Amino acid sequence: MGKSSNQKLKLLYLLKMLNEKTDEDNTMTINDMIAELDRYGITAERKSIYDDLEALRHYGLDIASRKSKTTDYFVASRLFELPELKLLVDAVQCSKFVTHKKSNELIKKIESLASHQQAQSLHRQVYVSNRVKTINESIYYNVDSIHEAIAENKKVSFKYFDFDIKKEKVFRKKGDKYIVSPYALSWDDENYYLVTFSTKYNDFTHYRVDRMSEIELIEEQRDPLPDKEHFDIAEYTKKVFNMFGGEEVMVQLQFDNSLVNAVIDRFGKEIMIGKSDDDNFTIWIKVAVSSTFFAWLSQFGNKVKVRSPQTVVNQYKNCLMEIFSVYED
Structure with missing residues (x-):
């Protein structure tokens, strides 16, 4: 030139x-x-x-x-200040659902929003030793396709897989595609989940986005929700993803005072906390009772106790006994 x-x-x-x-x-x-x-x-x-x-x-x-x-x-x-860019880099590096390759690509793009000298300081961001990252490179584009389907009120189809003990993909339904009505994406416990609704079963289902492949929009409108006015995706994800399925029950739990942070982290600051005695507090919370709920409780050992209802007390005792039985001679 x-x-x-x-x-x-x-x-x-x-x-x-x-x-x-x-x-x-x-x-x-x-x-x-x-x-x-x-x-x-x-x-x-x-x-x-x-x-x-x-x-x-x-x-x-x-x-x-x-x-x-x-x-x-x-x-x-600039449009983004340096501390904001550092937060974005941290989020990308710490996100399990973003592959190593895509993480590097995104970070380079983030660095381009700063001067060359400032970009050097972004390299010093959080590095998590042996960080587990997803191995599904297509998740980045799956998320985009799902957002598009939700915006256009369309169904999506995809194949869904698990891993076997050889760490190889095994497709469910013998490789046949799922056809679902997508209604929301939820990011929980470092994974993306697609929340879908089925008129046939009159219920919601969720799928791990990183275990979906060959996702496509199809020219068919989504199944309508039975009661749009009262469907709250935030409440649904809080209930289902926090404790994964099961019958909803109001339970009374007693915790050692040292666990107040863990309880607030799980249920939010709005949770009602009552004093049980000088060493313990009590909460009442509606949860979906399941093995995952019991697993969450068991991490606190003898610092937590299910007080009521008795049916949930018995379920938890049986769960603990089943675990104990594995170690009996």
């Missing part, structure tokens, strides 16, 4: 260099800009640079200047 053609790109190259090379700690002088433009085969005079900087300010770029022995220029603020 000749110099005459390059001259037409002068403003764009100036925008590029300011975004990439400057921030509050890294600045450029007018002479620096002229020298950098020369690398692109563009000649520039000081006055034209001043005019270009003013044009970029009118465009919306926050260009600040600082005087010392020279006048230094830099981009003072």
Whole structure:
């Protein structure tokens, strides 16, 4: 490309260099800009640079200047501030459902939103030793397809698989496709779940998105919800994903005072807490009683006790006895 053609790109190259090379700690002088433009085969005079900087300010770029022995220029603020970019990098690196490959691709794109020097500081973000990442590379696009289906009120089809002891995929239904009505995506316990509704069974079902493959939108409208006005996806996911299925029962639980943080983390700050005695507190909560609920309780050992109803007390005792029986000679 000749110099005459390059001259037409002068403003764009100036925008590029300011975004990439400057921030509050890294600045450029007018002479620096002229020298950098020369690398692109563009000649520039000081006055034209001043005019270009003013044009970029009118465009919306926050260009600040600082005087010392020279006048230094830099981009003072961006769409994303550095602490926000660090949070995004942390979220990507810590997300189990994003593969290593896709994590690296996303982080490089996030780094492009900062100056080169700031991007270096993003490398120091959270690194979790031996982090388990999903191995389903298509999950990134599955999520996008599901959002599209929900927005267009369409059903989706997909194959669903588990892993066998050889760590190989085994498709359910002998590889036949599921056809479902998608209503929501829930991110729980580091996994994405698709929440669907079936008119045939008049109930909701959920699927792990990272275990779905060959997902497609189909030209068929979703099964309508029986009572849209009263369907609360947040309440549904809180109930089902926190304790995974089972009959809903109001239970009374007694915890050691040291477990108040764990209870609030699980059930939220709105949970009603009552004093049982100096060492324990009690809560009443409606939960879907299941083996997963009991597994959550058992991690606290003798610091938790099911107080009522007696049916749930008996179920929990039986669950513990079944575990104990595995270790009997």
